[in-house]
Amino acid sequence: MKYSARLMVLIFVGGAAAVFSELTNRGGRSTAIVLITLGVALGELMVLRPPHRTPIPLSYAFMLVLVRGADPWVCIGAIALAELAVLPLRDGDWAARLAQSGQHLVAGIAALTAYEALMAVDQLGPTPRLLTALAAAGVAALVVHEAAAAFTDPRWPEVGGADLALVASGMLMAIGFRGVEPGESVGLWSVGLFSIPLLAAWYSFERLALISRTSEQTIEALSVVPELAGLAPAGHAARVAELSVRVGDQMGLRRRELEDLRAAALLHHLGHLCLDAPEARERPIEPSEVSDQGAEILRQTDLAAAGDLLATDDARVGSQILRAVSAFDDLVSRDMEASEAMDALYSGPGFVYDSRVIDALDRIVASAPSV
Amino acid sequence: MSDQRESRTTVYCVGLALAAAALGAVLGVRGPLPALTPLIALSLLHVFAENQITDLTPELGSSAGVMLCTAAIVVFRTDQSALGVLLVGAAGGLYLPHLIHRDWRKLLFNCAQFALVAVASAGVFWTIVGSGKTSPGLLLLAAIPTALTYSIGNVVLVSMAVVLSTGQRFRDVLLVGSREYFVFYPFALLGVFLGLLYLDYELALVPLFLVPLIVARQAYSSYLALKRSHEATVRILVGALEAKDPYTAGHAERVAEYAQYIGLELGIPPNRLERLRLAALMHDVGKLVVPNHLLNKPGKLTAEEFDIVRKHEDVSVEILTRIDFLAPVAPSATSEAAQFSPIADDRGQPVEPHIVAVADAYDAMTSTRSYRRALSQEIAFAELRKNSGRQFHPRVVDALIAALRRRGEVHGAGHEMYVHHVSAPSGHLGSAGLGDLLPDGEVEDDADSTVRS
Numbered sequence: 039m040k041y042s043a044r045l046m047v048l049i050f051v052g053g054a055a056a057v058f059s060e061l062t063n064r065g066g067r068s069t070a071i072v073l074i075t076l077g078v079a080l081g082e083l084m085v086l087r088p089p090h091r092t093p094i095p096l097s098y099a100f101m102l103v104l105v106r107g108a109d110p111w112v113c114i115g116a117i118a119l120a121e122l123a124v125l126p127l128r129d130g131d132w133a134a135r136l137a138q139s140g141q142h143l144v145a146g147i148a149a150l151t152a153y154e155a156l157m158a159v160d161q162l163g164p165t166p167r168l169l170t171a172l173a174a175a176g177v178a179a180l181v182v183h184e185a186a187a188a189f190t191d192p193r194w195p196e197v198g199g200a201d202l203a204l205v206a207s208g209m210l211m212a213i214g215f216r217g218v219e220p221g222e223s224v225g226l227w228s229v230g231l232f233s234i235p236l237l238a239a240w241y242s243f244e245r246l247a248l249i250s251r252t253s254e255q256t257i258e259a260l261s262v263v264p265e266l267a268g269l270a271p272a273g274h275a276a277r278v279a280e281l282s283v284r285v286g287d288q289m290g291l292r293r294r295e296l297e298d299l300r301a302a303a304l305l306h307h308l309g310h311l312c313l314d315a316p317e318a319r320e321r322p323i324e325p326s327e328v329s330d331q332g333a334e335i336l337r338q339t340d341l342a343a344a345g346d347l348l349a350t351d352d353a354r355v356g357s358q359i360l361r362a363v364s365a366f367d368d369l370v371s372r373d374m375e376a377s378e379a380m381d382a383l384y385s386g387p388g389f390v391y392d393s394r395v396i397d398a399l400d401r402i403v404a405s406a407p408s409v
Numbered sequence: 410m411s412d413q414r415e416s417r418t419t420v421y422c423v424g425l426a427l428a429a430a431a432l433g434a435v436l437g438v439r440g441p442l443p444a445l446t447p448l449i450a451l452s453l454l455h456v457f458a459e460n461q462i463t464d465l466t467p468e469l470g471s472s473a474g475v476m477l478c479t480a481a482i483v484v485f486r487t488d489q490s491a492l493g494v495l496l497v498g499a500a501g502g503l504y505l506p507h508l509i510h511r512d513w514r515k516l517l518f519n520c521a522q523f524a525l526v527a528v529a530s531a532g533v534f535w536t537i538v539g540s541g542k543t544s545p546g547l548l549l550l551a552a553i554p555t556a557l558t559y560s561i562g563n564v565v566l567v568s569m570a571v572v573l574s575t576g577q578r579f580r581d582v583l584l585v586g587s588r589e590y591f592v593f594y595p596f597a598l599l600g601v602f603l604g605l606l607y608l609d610y611e612l613a614l615v616p617l618f619l620v621p622l623i624v625a626r627q628a629y630s631s632y633l634a635l636k637r638s639h640e641a642t643v644r645i646l647v648g649a650l651e652a653k654d655p656y657t658a659g660h661a662e663r664v665a666e667y668a669q670y671i672g673l674e675l676g677i678p679p680n681r682l683e684r685l686r687l688a689a690l691m692h693d694v695g696k697l698v699v700p701n702h703l704l705n706k707p708g709k710l711t712a713e714e715f716d717i718v719r720k721h722e723d724v725s726v727e728i729l730t731r732i733d734f735l736a737p738v739a740p741s742a743t744s745e746a747a748q749f750s751p752i753a754d755d756r757g758q759p760v761e762p763h764i765v766a767v768a769d770a771y772d773a774m775t776s777t778r779s780y781r782r783a784l785s786q787e788i789a790f791a792e793l794r795k796n797s798g799r800q801f802h803p804r805v806v807d808a809l810i811a812a813l814r815r816r817g818e819v820h821g822a823g824h825e826m827y828v829h830h831v832s833a834p835s836g837h838l839g840s841a842g843l844g845d846l847l848p849d850g851e852v853e854d855d856a857d858s859t860v861r862s
Binding site for chain 1: 545549595596598599602606609610613614616617618620621622623624625626627628629631632635636638639641642643645646649650652687694695697698724727728729731732733734735
């Protein structure tokens with residue numbers, strides 16, 4: 039089902055539930071709770087995707103409104119209902135969907151627990167206490183979210199603006215909905231309107247994610263051109279890129295360096311396209327010519343750092359990795375066993391390949407011979 | 410800008426600034442003075458909003474202005490301090506680039522128009538709700554006519570400035586961008602809430618309000634930077650790679666530019682326009698797999714060579730399909746998809762392949778190739794018109810011709826940016842046909858009727 043259709047389904051079902059609630063319990067709080075529950079459900083499908091960060095659903099902001107505006111059991115019930123409602127609309131297999139919904143329910147419960155615990159502290163004045171409790175609730179939800187994400191990606195999360203925007207908007211919506219003292223609240227309208235800055239952030243991150251993906255896919259697509267022209271074995275660029283990043287990761291390269299290494303690996307045969315065909319030349323094409331030509335092209339773009347890695351006179355670790363891994367893939371592509379290819383690299387002249395790189399590559403090959 | 414227009418615009422801006430200053434003086438003498446803390450806080454927020462957001466999207470900058478002016482109107486409602494509203498409004502005109510470049514006229518104009526519009530809006534809001542205790546519902550209701558007043562005042566004052574500086578008709582200027590003013594209404598409502606929150610909690614909640622806006626701004630700024638960088642990278646990569654064929658150097662970039670002209674002329678929305686421009690830039694990327702000697706062959710191709718050259722379309726499609734954003738317009742790279750068919754058009758087929766086809770053919774005709782010299786622009790137009798409704802989409806052909814004429818651009822023989830000295834035959838009416846490239850010895854059925862790109 040299309041993304042917009044999924045949102046429409048939720049809006050239709052939630053809207054119908056709100057109308058029913060209003061008809062059966064006119065003037066009560068149940069309609070507002072139903073609509074906030076709808077916000078949680080919609081927020082499950084609208085996700086902030088900051089770069090280098092686990093995506094965070096907007097639902098956490100709406101959960102803060104429930105935490106503040108509903109009784110504890112109603113809050114848990116509403117979050118559970120929203121998680122159930124989005125279950126059929128999520129991507130992935132059913133096990134993954136259940137895990138995601140369950141994890142978000144736990145995050146909601148953690149938020150509620152943190153909120154209730156801090157609201158019980160009498161030493162603070164009403165406004166600081168409420169602000170602290172809501173902030174703690176938001177942080178608790180995010181901690182659970184990150185703890186769950188750590189199972190798949192154990193790296194320390196890059197917490198940043200998206201987290202702040204989510205918690206700040208949630209706090210503002212919660213205070214707008216119920217106020218600090220009874221009678222101060224603006225009501226349900228505030229939830230809709232204070233979600234506008236958060237939606238603006240969501241839209242901006244969506245655009246950023248789209249252009250980042252397009253940029254990556256463009257490099258990947260261009261990497262295939264030399265292969266389609268018969269200048270490199272099929273799949274060579276993708277394999278070299280993947281293996282280079284694994285070697286670089288093992289050798290402790292930073293995220294930015296790994297990104298440059300990946301781009302350089304994907305495009306390391308690009309220069310070949312600019313060289314004259316062998317039959318039109320006096321001497322055969324040397325690999326160094328291909329690399330230097332590629333470096334020259336990439337240096338004119340924002341991929342200049344990747345271009346530097348291609349240059350034959352570059353002695354940085356990234357260049358060494360690229361050279362060794364490319365040679366390894368060339369050998370394996372000629373039906374050589376991985377172990378034999380490693381032996382060939384080890385027996386090569388010492389000044390050609392960096393021994394630390396070969397060792398790291400060997401460890402990876404040994405751990406997964408299918409490489 | 411002519412001297413006369415220049416001086417008229419200056420008189421208008423100075424006049425507006427004097428009016429705002431006079432109003433400020435009267436309000437200062439007669440009315441209550443505003444409380445200092447909200448005045449400073451809201452003014453700083455207004456300066457911040459205009460400077461942080463306006464350079465990204467002007468309409469969002471203005472909507473932040475309507476929000477903060479509405480907040481000031483709510484905050485200063487109890488003591489009816491119109492001077493407070495005026496000063497908060499005027500703060501929005503302090504746009505840093507204007508200050509740095511000492512563009513005093515723009516500074517005066519913006520401060521004055523924001524101030525006057527804010528006071529007019531406050532008049533409407535306070536007339537409706539008064540200064541006593543009021544329900545949030547009535548405040549929200551009053552925000553609608555307030556935003557209407559703000560938008561009318563803003564559009565009239567800004568349009569006047571544009572009319573005076575450019576000489577355009579007032580009605581034409583008024584209509585441009587009027588749709589953007591719909592964004593004002595939700596932001597005016599948001600301003601009411603911001604004002605109420607300020608009254609209840611003073612500055613404690615302002616950071617909560619600011620954080621998501623700043624984050625949104627930073628993410629959008631990163632998006633714009635990456636978008637520019639990505640397009641520049643593709644442009645350079647494609648340009649460097651296509652340099653292997655000196656006859657088509659710069660071709661992709663020109664096709665992208667013509668496609669953009671056509672897209673704008675046809676009113677294609679910005680997102681699709683972005684897609685179209687990138688697809689046009691990469692439409693010939695498959696040609697990279699064609700050996701140089703075939704691309705640069707002066708004479709006719711053999712049947713085998715022709716098949717190899719033809720294969721590049723499939724490669725282009727494969728490359729574009731690998732990029733999700735461009736996949737929907739990947740058929741732009743094939744001549745079949747670009748072939749006009751009235752039936753397909755009635756079925757609402759996408760127009761992008763036709764745009765790329767026309768832009769591609771126009772550039773092919775107006776630049777020198779290994780097999781013939783560049784045609785003149787008029788011959789190229791004649792060829793496009795002759796094939797309009799058959800090979801080419803008529804609306805697209807008309808759009809390209811209209812766009813180029815409007816811009817006063819002339820391309821083709823005598824106007825080429827890169828001129829190659831070749832022994833290729835001169836171009837003339839009918840010489841743009843596929844026959845130029847047909848395999849040796851093959852007879853073309855309708856040689857003159859098909860423009861080859």
